[in-house]
Amino acid sequence: MNANAKAYWRDNIKYVLILLSIWFIVSYGAGILFKEQLxxxxxxxxxxxxxxxxxxxxxxxxxxxxxxxxxxxxLDKKYGYDE
Structure with missing residues (x-):
């Protein structure tokens, strides 16, 4: 895999982890941990x-x-993978 593809996947995984963290905080945190305050x-x-x-x-x-x-x-446009 070339350096461009590795950078693309690194950024992709970073986005996925950030978005999943937000979803976890909202679903678990707001729904269970912070229920009493909310x-x-x-x-x-x-x-x-x-x-x-x-x-x-x-x-x-x-x-x-x-x-x-x-x-x-x-990200696709940045790394030249857009259509």
Whole structure:
């Protein structure tokens, strides 16, 4: 594998790890670890901790998919792998 391809995959793995870390923090942290602090806030009659555990993690995951697509498009252009 040439140096350009290695740099591409290194950046790709870096993005994946960052985005998965964000998802973990939101799903596990906000839904479980910080539940008590978040339950002090209510949205639409539901406690915010419940909302994050049930809905928030899914919304964040979908947003992270779009962020990943955007990052990868930029990365493809940077390393010359775009179409």
């Amino acid at each position: 339950n002090a806030i209510k949205i639409g009659g539901f406690k915010l901790g419940f909302w994050f555990a049930q809905q928030g993690a899914m919304y964040v995951f979908v947003i992270l998919i779009f962020v990943y697509v955007r990052l990868m498009n930029k």
